[in-house]
Amino acid sequence: MSAVAVPIRDISEQEHKDAELLAKFETYRDFTRIFLDGFVLINAQKKILKFNQGLCAAFGVKAIDVKKLNTLDELIEMPNPSGNGSALDEILKATSPLRIDEIQATRNNGENTYQLIVGSYPFFDARGEFLGACIILRDVTAEFGLQGKYKEKSIQSVTDPLTGLFLRRYFEEQVDQAMVKLREINQPPAIGILMFDLDKFKTINDTFGHQAGDFVLVETAKILKGVSRKSDIVGRYGGEEILIVVFGATREGCCLAAEKFRVAIQQHEFMFDGKRVPVSTSVGVSMFIDLNDTRENVVARADKCLYAAKANGRNVVYCEFGEGETRVTAEGEGGRPDLGAAGFGH
Numbered sequence: 638m639s640a641v642a643v644p645i646r647d648i649s650e651q652e653h654k655d656a657e658l659l660a661k662f663e664t665y666r667d668f669t670r671i672f673l674d675g676f677v678l679i680n681a682q683k684k685i686l687k688f689n690q691g692l693c694a695a696f697g698v699k700a701i702d703v704k705k706l707n708t709l710d711e712l713i714e715m716p717n718p719s720g721n722g723s724a725l726d727e728i729l730k731a732t733s734p735l736r737i738d739e740i741q742a743t744r745n746n747g748e749n750t751y752q753l754i755v756g757s758y759p760f761f762d763a764r765g766e767f768l769g770a771c772i773i774l775r776d777v778t779a780e781f782g783l784q785g786k787y788k789e790k791s792i793q794s795v796t797d798p799l800t801g802l803f804l805r806r807y808f809e810e811q812v813d814q815a816m817v818k819l820r821e822i823n824q825p826p827a828i829g830i831l832m833f834d835l836d837k838f839k840t841i842n843d844t845f846g847h848q849a850g851d852f853v854l855v856e857t858a859k860i861l862k863g864v865s866r867k868s869d870i871v872g873r874y875g876g877e878e879i880l881i882v883v884f885g886a887t888r889e890g891c892c893l894a895a896e897k898f899r900v901a902i903q904q905h906e907f908m909f910d911g912k913r914v915p916v917s918t919s920v921g922v923s924m925f926i927d928l929n930d931t932r933e934n935v936v937a938r939a940d941k942c943l944y945a946a947k948a949n950g951r952n953v954v955y956c957e958f959g960e961g962e963t964r965v966t967a968e969g970e971g972g973r974p975d976l977g978a979a980g981f982g983h
Contacts, residue, residue: 655680658768661760662687665771672773680769681729683708695776696744696751709772715742715755728757728770735759752778799851800858803872808882811870812932815884819928826925829891831881831898832939833861836917836951838877849909850877853916856907864901880936888924888958892965895920895954903952919946922956922965 648656662678669676675692677685685706693700696713706712715724717737724737740753754775760768795807812828819826835841835857842850854877861871861879870882881898883891899920907914921942923935942955945962949955954965 651680651682654762654768655684655686657762658760659686661768662771665758669771674773674775676771676773677709678769678771679709681767683710683725683729685709685712686769692774695774697749711745713742713744713751715740715753724755728755728759728772729767731757731759731770732767733759750778751776797873800854800873802858802862802879803870805872805874805880808870808872808880809932812882816925816928816932823928826928826930827884827886828935829883829886829894829922829924830935830939831883831891831895832874832921832936832943833857833879833881833898833918834920834943834947835877836919836947841914841916845909845912845914849914852909853907853914856905857902857916857918860901860905861898864898880939886924888956891922891924892954892956895922895956896965899952899954917952919943919951920954921946922954924958926959 658678658680669687669689672689672691675695676687676689677692678687679685685703685708688700688703690700692698693703698712703712709725710723717724717727718739718741721727724740727737728735734757736754736756738754740755742751742753743749744751754777756773756775757770759770762768795804796802797804815828816826835853838850838853841853854873857879858871858873861881865871865881866883868884872880872882874880881894883894886894899918902916902918905916907916921939921944923938923942925935938957938959942957942962946953946955946964949964955962956965957963
């Protein structure tokens with residue numbers, strides 16, 4: 638009885654590449670056995686070649702169902718946090734190990750969302766052609782939610798509940814810490830204090846009501862936060878007084894910034910309950926003169942300038958840098974005092 642010849646199926650080019658990828662991956666297989674996170678090995682077409690039980694547990698899917706999938710995209714969608722395409726596409730283009738944090742992923746059933754940290758290790762053939770990647774997926778949804786709660790509580794502990802501005806103790810701590818570092822490296826301070834006090838605030842409360850006063854404070858806070866830099870600290874000093882700490886400042890820069898803030902408040906239309914509320918602010922400005930200067934002294938000088946602004950017509954800026962109070966005039970009005978070199982980023 639003659640033997641029946643069984644035809645040998647030709648292996649496709651892709652199957653050859655997948656076999657090479659699996660062979661390269663086998664070198665690292667022992668490491669994957671101890672992974673607590675989910676991992677998946679995909680080829681250049683996103684086809685799943687290997688995965689572990691951690692992947693199934695992370696996304697609540699059975700192994701038999703994962704094997705039925707054509708690509709990883711069919712299991713989970715992973716938008717790139719940068720906003721450019723998907724995280725998976727970026728992984729397939731990477732020529733070196735890659736990590737992407739804060740991926741807000743979604744199961745293909747559309748019902749479950751995850752916060753993921755994803756790492757990948759690419760594999761290449763002898764010619765440098767990309768074969769695929771081993772992808773590690775860590776589900777940090779619970780941790781992320783917990784961190785968010787702690788972060789929210791932390792922010793609440795240092796901010797004013799009405800205006801959302803930092804509390805006095807927060808910016809005092811930040812200034813003191815900055816000065817400690819500057820003294821350690823013997824670097825001249827470039828820290829300015831801008832103190833704002835809303836003009837005739839009691840009259841606003843008496844005329845329009847205390848709710849209108851609260852509204853004015855909230856609107857003023859929004860204006861100052863919108864005009865200030867990210868590096869500035871905008872805080873509520875007390876009552877209707879607001880204080881801004883500016884870093885990397887010059888004398889002239891501080892005064893120009895204060896004038897810019899003053900004009901922004903003056904030009905804003907405060908409308909409460911259908912009525913226009915007239916609002917302006919007086920501003921006092923000072924800076925750390927040297928490393929021996931103290932926060933208390935700088936604030937006292939700014940407060941003294943603020944008093945001078947109130948006593949000289951309100952809605953103006955006065956500055957004091959150890960040489961007496963000087964009124965700051967708007968650019969183009971003439972007579973601007975010589976306050977040093979420009980260079981402040983406002």
